[in-house]
Amino acid sequence: MDKFLSITVGGFATGAIYAVAASGLVLTYATTGTFNFAHGAIGMVAAFLYWQVHVAWGWSTPVSLVAVLLVAAPLFGVGLERLIMRRLEGTSETTRLVVTISLLLGLLGFSVAMWAPGTNRPMRQFFQGNVLELAGIRIPWHQLVSLAAAAAVAIGLRLLLYGTRRGITMRASVDNRSLVALNGSRPEHSAMVSWALGCSLAALSGILIAPTLTLSAVPLTLLIVNAYGAAIFGRLQSLPLTFVGAMVIGLATSYGIGYLSSLPTDLQPYARGLVDALPAIVLLAVVWLLPASRLAQVTRTREIAAKPSWGGAIALAVASVVGSAMLAPLLTTGELVSIGRLWGIAIVGLSMIPVIGLSGQLSLSQLTFAGFGAVAYAHLGWANPLGLVWAALVAGVVAGLVALPLVRLQGIYVALATAAFTVLCDRWLFPLPEFSIGSRPFQFFPGSLPVVRPHLLGIDLTSPTASFVYASVVFALLALLVVAIRRSAFGARLIAIKEGPAAVATAGISVAAVKVGVFALSGAIAGIGGAILSSSSPATVSQFDLVAGLPILLVMVVGGITSVGAPVFAGVFLGSPLPTKLMSGHFDLGRWQNALIGLVGVSVGRNPNGVSAALNPAGRRVKADLPVAAALIVALGTAWGLRITETISNGPYVALTIAALVGSVWLARRRLPEAISLAELDSVRGVASGATAPMIEPELLGLTVPYTPEAVAALDEALDLASAGRRVEVSSAGG
Amino acid sequence: MTTLLELRGIRAGYDGLEVLHGIDLVVEAGSVVAVLGPNGAGKTTLLRVVSGELEPSGGDLVVGGRRLNGVPAATLARAGVCTIPEGRGVFPNLTVRENLWMMTHRGVGRSEVEETAFAYFPQLAARTDQVAGTMSGGEQQMLALARAVVTGPALLLLDELSMGLAPLVVQGLFEAVDRLARAGVAIVIVEQFVDAALDLADRAVIISQGRVSSEGAPAQIRDELRAAYFGAA
Numbered sequence: 001m002d003k004f005l006s007i008t009v010g011g012f013a014t015g016a017i018y019a020v021a022a023s024g025l026v027l028t029y030a031t032t033g034t035f036n037f038a039h040g041a042i043g044m045v046a047a048f049l050y051w052q053v054h055v056a057w058g059w060s061t062p063v064s065l066v067a068v069l070l071v072a073a074p075l076f077g078v079g080l081e082r083l084i085m086r087r088l089e090g091t092s093e094t095t096r097l098v099v100t101i102s103l104l105l106g107l108l109g110f111s112v113a114m115w116a117p118g119t120n121r122p123m124r125q126f127f128q129g130n131v132l133e134l135a136g137i138r139i140p141w142h143q144l145v146s147l148a149a150a151a152a153v154a155i156g157l158r159l160l161l162y163g164t165r166r167g168i169t170m171r172a173s174v175d176n177r178s179l180v181a182l183n184g185s186r187p188e189h190s191a192m193v194s195w196a197l198g199c200s201l202a203a204l205s206g207i208l209i210a211p212t213l214t215l216s217a218v219p220l221t222l223l224i225v226n227a228y229g230a231a232i233f234g235r236l237q238s239l240p241l242t243f244v245g246a247m248v249i250g251l252a253t254s255y256g257i258g259y260l261s262s263l264p265t266d267l268q269p270y271a272r273g274l275v276d277a278l279p280a281i282v283l284l285a286v287v288w289l290l291p292a293s294r295l296a297q298v299t300r301t302r303e304i305a306a307k308p309s310w311g312g313a314i315a316l317a318v319a320s321v322v323g324s325a326m327l328a329p330l331l332t333t334g335e336l337v338s339i340g341r342l343w344g345i346a347i348v349g350l351s352m353i354p355v356i357g358l359s360g361q362l363s364l365s366q367l368t369f370a371g372f373g374a375v376a377y378a379h380l381g382w383a384n385p386l387g388l389v390w391a392a393l394v395a396g397v398v399a400g401l402v403a404l405p406l407v408r409l410q411g412i413y414v415a416l417a418t419a420a421f422t423v424l425c426d427r428w429l430f431p432l433p434e435f436s437i438g439s440r441p442f443q444f445f446p447g448s449l450p451v452v453r454p455h456l457l458g459i460d461l462t463s464p465t466a467s468f469v470y471a472s473v474v475f476a477l478l479a480l481l482v483v484a485i486r487r488s489a490f491g492a493r494l495i496a497i498k499e500g501p502a503a504v505a506t507a508g509i510s511v512a513a514v515k516v517g518v519f520a521l522s523g524a525i526a527g528i529g530g531a532i533l534s535s536s537s538p539a540t541v542s543q544f545d546l547v548a549g550l551p552i553l554l555v556m557v558v559g560g561i562t563s564v565g566a567p568v569f570a571g572v573f574l575g576s577p578l579p580t581k582l583m584s585g586h587f588d589l590g591r592w593q594n595a596l597i598g599l600v601g602v603s604v605g606r607n608p609n610g611v612s613a614a615l616n617p618a619g620r621r622v623k624a625d626l627p628v629a630a631a632l633i634v635a636l637g638t639a640w641g642l643r644i645t646e647t648i649s650n651g652p653y654v655a656l657t658i659a660a661l662v663g664s665v666w667l668a669r670r671r672l673p674e675a676i677s678l679a680e681l682d683s684v685r686g687v688a689s690g691a692t693a694p695m696i697e698p699e700l701l702g703l704t705v706p707y708t709p710e711a712v713a714a715l716d717e718a719l720d721l722a723s724a725g726r727r728v729e730v731s732s733a734g735g
Numbered sequence: 736m737t738t739l740l741e742l743r744g745i746r747a748g749y750d751g752l753e754v755l756h757g758i759d760l761v762v763e764a765g766s767v768v769a770v771l772g773p774n775g776a777g778k779t780t781l782l783r784v785v786s787g788e789l790e791p792s793g794g795d796l797v798v799g800g801r802r803l804n805g806v807p808a809a810t811l812a813r814a815g816v817c818t819i820p821e822g823r824g825v826f827p828n829l830t831v832r833e834n835l836w837m838m839t840h841r842g843v844g845r846s847e848v849e850e851t852a853f854a855y856f857p858q859l860a861a862r863t864d865q866v867a868g869t870m871s872g873g874e875q876q877m878l879a880l881a882r883a884v885v886t887g888p889a890l891l892l893l894d895e896l897s898m899g900l901a902p903l904v905v906q907g908l909f910e911a912v913d914r915l916a917r918a919g920v921a922i923v924i925v926e927q928f929v930d931a932a933l934d935l936a937d938r939a940v941i942i943s944q945g946r947v948s949s950e951g952a953p954a955q956i957r958d959e960l961r962a963a964y965f966g967a968a
């Protein structure tokens with residue numbers, strides 16, 4: 001009984017810390033509309049900072065607390081709002097989420113760079129050694145401090161949000177920012193207060209939880225998943241329900257950990273991961289039980305999913321394969337192994353285009369689906385293309401099943417549910433010890449997966465060189481598939497469920513079927529990516545976890561999440577040593593890579609359509625200028641010739657290639673009179689030839705651009721109305 | 736009469752696309768000016784300029800004798816420019832009482848705000864703790880108008896107050912606006928219900944394609960509109 005009581009009190013104390021964290025999360029979401037994925041990371045950095053000033057520099061407890069909770073954290077929040085969050089108005093939920101994910105990675109990278117991991121940094125509990133004896137149970141004062149902090153936060157927030165004009169303004173800002181200004185208040189001040197308070201609450205929870213764990217960056221950051229569950233319990237609005245949720249999660253984990261040892265010894269390894277994943281399970285359960293979101297009428301953002309042309313897609317596919325074939329012979333086996341992940345990562349990135357880019361479903365599980373693909377590929381062990389089919393099938397089915405309960409939900413809830421599923425797989429399913437299915441023993445990841453490379457139509461693809469080129473061929477085919485999807489009626493439906501789900505439903509299309517379909521399809525593509533990843537090097541569980549998946553999403557969004565060029569960017573950046581090599585000797589990129597990715601990611605708010613969209617005009621200019629395009633091809637070929645004959649080494653080769661690309665853009669721009677805009681360029685080239693649709697902004701047609709039949713035809717083409725019109729004509733003629 | 740609001744050659748637009756091409760308008764203290772015109776003429780843009788939501792790209796926005804180009808909306812609101820924007824001018828997730836508390840910025844206490852508002856609109860008194868978004872459209876506009884009642888502004892800007900409401904409800908709202916006008920509040924009213932707006936107005940302007948195309952007494956404007964729609968008699 002004493003054990004039960006003391007575990008219960010411990011559970012409440014842990015729940016109290018989750019409540020503090022979750023209330024900060026709810027506060028920023030409910031008052032600014034941005035779900036801060038980096039909330040846990042802010043708490044983590046605050047805990048490290050507290051250790052720095054209190055333990056390393058010896059400042060007293062009160063001074064350290066004031067410095068972190070009342071100075072550093074609020075200042076960080078204010079800076080965050082002024083420099084980043086304020087610029088996110090008019091962007092989609094995906095972009096906003098990605099910006100906070102960038103922040104998470106940036107802070108994670110920052111903390112690793114500042115406080116090298118592996119060093120023991122003990123943090124004492126508050127009033128360590130003091131216990132309160134109550135009815136036979138011993139309660140450490142730290143737990144009492146946690147409970148008191150949660151109570152103070154609960155009362156304080158209630159008074160602030162419902163009793164003060166500032167608090168009411170903070171809530172009103174979510175409803176209608178411009179109306180707040182018309183009411184004589186400044187919504188930007190409210191947002192600043194929200195972020196400052198949110199960061200302080202994150203810091204408080206970080207400082208309270210750190211002494212009960214080890215002071216380590218990733219576990220502290222991911223602890224936020226526990227708070228997500230609580231926040232969702234309160235539907236990201238209700239603070240009382242958030243507190244209830246936090247207590248439920250606190251108690252569940254406390255009982256789980258407390259009674260794990262009571263299980264039979266042979267069962268314990270199977271249950272341990274389950275206890276770790278309990279908060280994720282609670283989160284999943286709550287999300288599944290949530291009532292269906294109302295279908296949004298129309299979502300207007302400044303993000304555009306441009307329709308890719310077949311010409312461009314084929315050029316990319318050919319360039320990927322030819323580029324790989326040119327590159328592979330230049331590399332040593334060791335280099336090929338380290339660059340081998342490029343195409344696997346690129347395919348996982350590609351899988352994000354239909355589900356996140358087009359349909360706006362924020363799946364954070366793509367790399368987990370890739371994990372299922374890798375497991376299927378390695379276990380079914382068919383070293384031929386059928387192995388990839390199995391990988392696609394298994395991952396597609398898993399993704400479809402994950403999507404089933406999510407079809408009723410939108411936006412952030414999809415992101416959180418998929419994050420919870422990923423955490424469940426990371427912590428429990430994938431690391432499970434061996435078990436039997438029927439009479440066959442099975443283990444998802446027996447240490448690492450065996451590397452399986454195929455024979456195809458009698459061609460041996462087992463060498464690293466052949467395998468690398470084979471991977472690029474798989475990528476190229478899948479990229480063409482994604483372009484075909486985007487150009488198809490299904491692709492139009494995907495964009496429609498992102499921009500106007502209510503309109504889709506009223507048009508008689510099942511939003512649920514489209515969502516499950518796109519999840520299954522994207523899951524299947526990711527599964528192939530996983531198979532390709534595991535065929536390049538021995539795959540382990542950690543390669544497929546949540547933290548590993550976030551940079552891919554981030555680089556995809558930075559590159560342009562609807563563009564098939566972005567996955568190549570993701571593959572090169574994350575799956576090859578190229579960026580590290582380029583910087584070697586000048587800058588320790590490995591150490592700062594995540595921080596840099598984070599910094600780049602937070603800039604997404606400025607250009608939500610990504611780098612690809614920004615580069616597109618440059619590419620078109622080069623393509624339009626035949627002499628420059630020819631010169632570029634000659635320059636690229638010459639550089640490769642110099643490298644293959646070993647006249648130059650890798651460094652100058654990469655430098656020459658980049659110089660050729662940048663130079664051609666510069667030259668094309670110089671040769672084109674500045675006065676001629678791209679739209680004019682297109683009209684000169686002639687729309688009737690169907691080579692490229694001109695870039696016309698529909699709103700401006702007839703206002704700043706002449707309203708010509710050609711322009712209308714081009715718009716119809718861009719909107720897929722031309723073929724629809726033809727179909728109608730054909731069917732009416734037939735009838 | 737003193738001039739409260741003066742627009743001199745106001746130019747404004749969105750993303751480089753000019754919507755207003757030089758608007759001149761004078762509103763005397765305590766007078767009611769109806770701004771009429773077809774869809775897309777620039778009426779709402781004009782109100783957005785006056786309320787401070789949109790900075791004009793040219794011309795002068797003069798309120799109370801001071802040029803106030805680029806002054807933020809919140810500052811203008813505190814200075815006595817009250818705007819009821821197009822759509823429902825309330826915060827749908829706040830209760831009636833909390834919506835009213837948002838209006839305490841002019842140094843008026845909470846209880847005073849509630850008292851004044853409920854005296855003007857007794858229907859609201861029974862709904863103090865109801866979430867505004869769950870009220871009928873007419874009640875929501877009443878709550879929005881209550882802002883003008885309790886803050887005692889010098890200038891009230893009304894953008895399509897009647898939009899989507901039944902004629903009987905609109906009549907009630909216009910009576911409230913009339914009471915405000917008689918209490919000396921200057922009002923600029925943009926309205927689809929042309930007759931109701933002209934009944935209320937001391938003066939009317941017609942805006943067409945971002946320019947003032949006609950200006951005069953309500954009776955004169957009524958005749959012009961009739962001629963435009965049905966041809967000269």
